[in-house]
Amino acid sequence: xxxxxxxxxxxxxxxxxxxxxxxxxxxxxxxxxxxxxxxxxxxxxxxxxxxxxxxxxxxxxxxxxxxxxxxxxxxxxxxxxxxxxxxxxxxxxxxxxxxxxxxxxxxxxxxxxxxxxxxxxxxxxxxxxxxxxxxxxxxxxxxxxxxxxxxxxxxxxxxxxxxxxxxxxxxxxxxxxxxxxxxxxxxxxxxxxxxxxxxxxxxxxxxxxxxxxxxxxxxxxxxxxxxxxxxxxxxxxxxxxxxxxxxxxxxxxxxxxxxxxxxxxxxxxxxxxxxxxxxxxxxxxxxxxxxxxxxxxxxxxxxxxxxxxxxxxxxxxxxxxxxxxxxxxxxxxxxxxxxxxxxxxxxxxxxxxxxxxxxxxxxxxxxxxxxxxxxxxxxxxxxxxxxxxxxxxxxxxxxxxxxxxxxxxxxxxxxxxxxxxxxxxxxxxxxxxxxxxxxxxxxxxxxxxxxxxxxxxxxxxxxxxxxxxxxxxxxxxxxxxxxxxxxxxxxxxxxxxx
Ligand SMILES: Cc1cc2nc3c(=O)[nH]c(=O)nc-3n(C[C@H](O)[C@H](O)[C@H](O)COP(=O)(O)OP(=O)(O)OC[C@H]3O[C@@H](n4cnc5c(N)ncnc54)[C@H](O)[C@@H]3O)c2cc1C
Numbered sequence: 001x002x003x004x005x006x007x008x009x010x011x012x013x014x015x016x017x018x019x020x021x022x023x024x025x026x027x028x029x030x031x032x033x034x035x036x037x038x039x040x041x042x043x044x045x046x047x048x049x050x051x052x053x054x055x056x057x058x059x060x061x062x063x064x065x066x067x068x069x070x071x072x073x074x075x076x077x078x079x080x081x082x083x084x085x086x087x088x089x090x091x092x093x094x095x096x097x098x099x100x101x102x103x104x105x106x107x108x109x110x111x112x113x114x115x116x117x118x119x120x121x122x123x124x125x126x127x128x129x130x131x132x133x134x135x136x137x138x139x140x141x142x143x144x145x146x147x148x149x150x151x152x153x154x155x156x157x158x159x160x161x162x163x164x165x166x167x168x169x170x171x172x173x174x175x176x177x178x179x180x181x182x183x184x185x186x187x188x189x190x191x192x193x194x195x196x197x198x199x200x201x202x203x204x205x206x207x208x209x210x211x212x213x214x215x216x217x218x219x220x221x222x223x224x225x226x227x228x229x230x231x232x233x234x235x236x237x238x239x240x241x242x243x244x245x246x247x248x249x250x251x252x253x254x255x256x257x258x259x260x261x262x263x264x265x266x267x268x269x270x271x272x273x274x275x276x277x278x279x280x281x282x283x284x285x286x287x288x289x290x291x292x293x294x295x296x297x298x299x300x301x302x303x304x305x306x307x308x309x310x311x312x313x314x315x316x317x318x319x320x321x322x323x324x325x326x327x328x329x330x331x332x333x334x335x336x337x338x339x340x341x342x343x344x345x346x347x348x349x350x351x352x353x354x355x356x357x358x359x360x361x362x363x364x365x366x367x368x369x370x371x372x373x374x375x376x377x378x379x380x381x382x383x384x385x386x387x388x389x390x391x392x393x394x395x396x397x398x399x400x401x402x403x404x405x406x407x408x409x410x411x412x413x414x415x416x417x418x419x420x421x422x423x424x425x426x427x428x429x430x431x432x433x434x435x436x437x438x439x440x441x442x443x444x445x446x447x448x449x450x451x452x453x454x455x456x457x458x459x460x461x462x463x464x465x466x467x468x469x470x471x472x473x474x475x476x477x478x479x480x481x482x483x484x485x486x487x488x489x490x491x492x493x494x495x496x497x498x
Contacts, residue, residue: 055424067117070133087193100160120133131226153228157265167214179400188224233286235339275379278328284343297342314391361419437459440458
């Protein structure tokens with residue numbers, strides 16, 4: 001069996017479509033372009049087993065098909081044919097793009113797995129919106145919007161993900177001070193199990209709009225979406241060193257006090273001897289000169305050097321302390337002006353480890369800003385006493401989500417994204433499950449919640465408590481998808497049991 005490596009999948013950034021001269025529209029493009037990473041790299045050699053980014057979810061499938069087309073009639077017809085195949089053979093159907101979810105959310109057990117790997121985008125500068133096929137990745141979107149001076153509003157911190165997957169987990173990132181990505185979506189089209197396509201927005205099919213946003217593909221197949229865009233900008237960073245427990249409150253206050261801030265994130269020191277004691281808040285504001293913005297790049301070479309440093313932290317407190325020094329002391333004197341698009345144009349390849357015995361596992365918790373100091377205290381008690389190696393924590397602000405049913409931000413939240421390096425052993429997995437269970441309990445006691453696209457270690461009871469509308473979500477799923485065509489392992493592990 002081949003090992004899935006993120007390096008193989010993510011290398012090879014998008015070659016992009018051109019802007020049609022004299023028009024505000026971007027040229028639709030239906031072929032994937034040279035060097036486009038094949039998502040089939042995720043498949044095991046015999047093609048009958050697929051996995052996701054956790055490398056811990058090998059799942060036997062019935063069929064795997066990849067579709068690259070742009071938005072035209074043949075696209076819709078081919079999607080209908082795949083769905084008819086699944087329905088006719090009584091198989092679950094599940095769409096995905098990068099399969100960077102980690103709990104089988106993009107994997108249909110014995111089902112038809114559709115990978116949408118597209119590059120179709122059309123922008124409307126007048127309305128400040130753009131339309132994309134669901135399988136278009138952020139790398140393509142940034143490349144295209146950059147050419148006309150625009151930028152995505154909210155996306156993850158990496159550019160590898162598909163827009164449909166991003167909406168289906170209702171992801172968030174570090175553009176400030178926004179809510180989750182769903183808040184930036186105006187409408188989308190959804191194909192139901194019978195092949196019918198309907199438009200969903202805050203005006204049309206409102207209930208489905210809220211169920212599909214963060215709904216993990218359980219209500220239908222998203223074919224394309226219409227999203228808001230904002231002007232690109234030249235930004236300059238500002239670093240604030242502070243006590244770790246103070247980071248959440250200061251983060252929220254800083255954003256509330258300065259509407260010029262466009263991007264913001266925090267970090268905490270992960271060295272075991274001073275775990276989470278120290279923090280850093282980095283904010284980006286526009287510079288005075290906004291003329292002649294450079295084309296979107298990414299940190300490239302610097303990222304790869306950082307990746308080596310990042311990996312050296314495994315089991316080494318000295319390396320962790322050194323990395324913290326580079327972030328707090330070297331960063332402020334070496335990192336300069338950049339653009340909003342360049343900041344968002346970072347592939348996840350920089351995190352790749354290449355170690356077959358370990359895997360990177362993400363966790364994410366959301367707490368109210370004024371409870372963040374308690375969250376830090378809980379982490380200090382739970383994480384260092386586990387077997388897990390915490391390599392990094394990034395802290396973000398998420399404004400309240402007013403739309404989705406499976407809502408992780410009922411009010412403003414401080415999001416803590418933690419990257420652990422986990423041993424691929426029974427011991428490693430059992431310890432991760434135990435630690436996750438404790439962290440979730442503590443976060444729930446603070447009025448917070450955990451993020452759903454990662455490992456399925458929460459108990460059903462924890463899922464129910466963290467997402468108070470989970471039962472309603474399950475009931476509506478059964479109403480809207482009577483044949484239970486749209487299924488994945490998130491359905492199997494959780495929603496089907498409600
Ligand atoms: C390295 C890394 C960094 C990350 N950073 C962030 C971050 O900064 N912020 C954040 O919020 N999250 C982050 N995540 C989580 C990430 O946003 C989710 O895993 C997301 O699902 C990734 O998009 P994808 O294309 O891989 O989706 P997939 O994993 O392919 O799919 C996710 C879900 O969406 C459904 N889906 C996908 N396409 C469609 C469609 N066309 N129609 C209907 N349903 C569909 C799938 O069935 C599945 O349930 C990160 C994950 C990794 C591994």
